[in-house]
Amino acid sequence: MKKENSMYICKECGYKSVKWLGKCPNCGEWGSLEIEEEKDINVGNKKITKQIFSEEEINKKIISFNEIEMEDNFRYKTRVKEFDRILGGGLVQGEVILLTGNPGIGKSTLLLQMANEYTRYGEVFYISGEESLAQIKNRGERLGIKNNKLFLISETNIDKIYEYVAIKKPKVVIVDSIQTLFSENSESTAGAPTQIREATLKIVDVAKKNNICFFIVGHITKDGKVAGPKMLEHMVDAVFNFEGEEGLFYRILRSEKNRFGSTNEIAIFSMEEDGLKEIQNSSEYFISERNEKNIGSIIVPVLEGTKVFLLEIQTLITEGNPIGIPKRVVQGFDRNRIQILMAIGEKRMGINLGNKDVFVNIPGGLSIKDPSADLGVLISLLSVYKNVEISQKIAAIGELGLRGEIRKVFFIDKRLRELEKLGFKGVYVPESNRKEIEKKQYNLKLIYLKNLDEFLERI
Incomplete structure (x- = not known):
């Protein structure tokens, strides 16, 4: 029988209840609530649960911030x-x-x-x-x-x-x-x-x-x-x-x-x-040996925590089954994000992929979550779609909006320094990062872009 002044506590998440429940409302576990007795004392007209200490014990527990060594x-x-x-x-x-x-x-x-x-x-x-x-x-x-x-x-x-x-x-x-x-x-x-x-x-x-x-x-x-x-x-x-x-x-x-x-x-x-x-030198480790120019391959500097990794984005477009659902095979990238980027590419760059099979791969086993890789994905797709080679000494940095605008990227200096260290010659960067970039010197050709229309004019 449940004793007075006791609570049921979930052994999984610590949720407390005054009555027994078969399923914990907080974590959803079944049969996890166990009874635990608590000591109550009266303060005025209210009952509160409290552990009583002596004044000496309290003084030992409460320490001034400046006294901590x-x-x-x-x-x-x-x-x-x-x-x-x-x-x-x-x-x-x-x-x-x-x-x-x-x-x-x-x-x-x-x-x-x-x-x-x-x-x-x-x-x-x-x-x-x-x-x-x-x-x-x-x-x-x-x-x-x-x-x-x-x-x-x-x-x-x-x-x-x-x-x-x-x-x-x-x-x-x-x-x-x-x-x-x-x-x-x-x-x-x-x-x-x-x-x-x-x-x-x-x-x-x-x-x-x-x-x-x-x-x-x-x-x-x-x-x-x-x-x-x-x-x-x-x-x-x-x-x-x-x-x-x-x-x-x-x-x-x-x-x-x-x-x-x-x-x-x-x-x-x-x-x-x-x-x-x-x-x-993990960036060099994940970049495979590549020819001077490739179709459907580009390097993007992505941020993982505080470190920059240079990863390769590879894409492939093939003719799909005319009566079937086109394939969208993605490895190392968010599949939903790829769908959004394909929609932007179709609307802003004329990349019609409606009945084609699309494959996107990040070699090496790492996954990209950094939105700064958006521009690299679309450049890679456009390269395959129009059969245009990409120099392997050029990288791309930029997050894309639905209107085709290229948005500002954070920690741009760390990304550019990593590209510079590994001998890259040029990089596409957002125009909105120009003020920050021009404060420093880089041994890179910096190609500023406001939107995808400007990119199409350059190719």
Whole structure:
């Protein structure tokens, strides 16, 4: 029976209700509301829920902003610059990071390499609930790791892990994986939402109290989401996703949440026999060897977080089935955006694609979300449609409006510097960026465009 002064709380999202509900109105989970007693005290004629502390305890908890001291070594850095960059400049003391990815993608390999790097600052614990210590040692030897400050622990009881970490106080702890941990305070099995929530709460608690950094490995479902309650992603400081596809020997580390750095950052690593290697010049890596002039291919500088990547846009137009629905095959670009750009091209540039099959591809496996690639897509389509070659030393920057206008693009200087660095000769840029561009000098031929009509006049 429900006791007085108690609430039903959703174990998935924390939603509170005064009565039991079969389905949580907030997150939509079934059977997730559990009873939790609360202590009430009277204030005037109202009842409020409150935890009572002594004045001494309150004074310890409430600290003046100016009294808080920070250590000089606030961030831990490695010799892997791309990894430090995606963290926001290094690993912040007390930070808790969730690393997700498909099975076998290389999460454990990456973290074991980083664990070896962080031993420069002190002891590092690698806690595994999935592999034996001998298996981890075998991988470490393959990576060339020999380190007396790196300690391996095989444990799945979060209460014991809490004690180990609180007593020994290592600088960095790696937990592989959160789905294998369990607490004796919960009757559910390891991997259940309540167990994941309980384990993460303890990890965050010991991390913040002792300024210990944690990397937590999290499995993902077939839908690509983190297995467990959505609350897990809110509890940690950063969420990184490790991506890769079969047949490709590189891996992408993507920042989806970061309290101490930029989101939507990506870092590229190549999978080698002796571990993962960073690719610093990623733009050159993704640009394939091309002829001096090509039909239907152009380079666009797109922004991912704070870094510029030069990616190639390839298009192909073929005759479709006259009695069938024309194909629109898109890889690495938003399909709905392609439909809009095709409509703009038909209206403003005379590209009639109504009964033709259209194929758009971004080689290399990366996806473009930056709207500054719009102009490049239409130039590529026009090149194929009119069978006109495009110089591979010319790039395009510009977001398109429905009226055919070429809109202003942000961070234009970073994009132009990246093109300049890789030896490009010219670039189409929006006229609205002219004032910003003319303040600096570039070793590029800058072709300013207000709209698509001006582009058609130049070709």
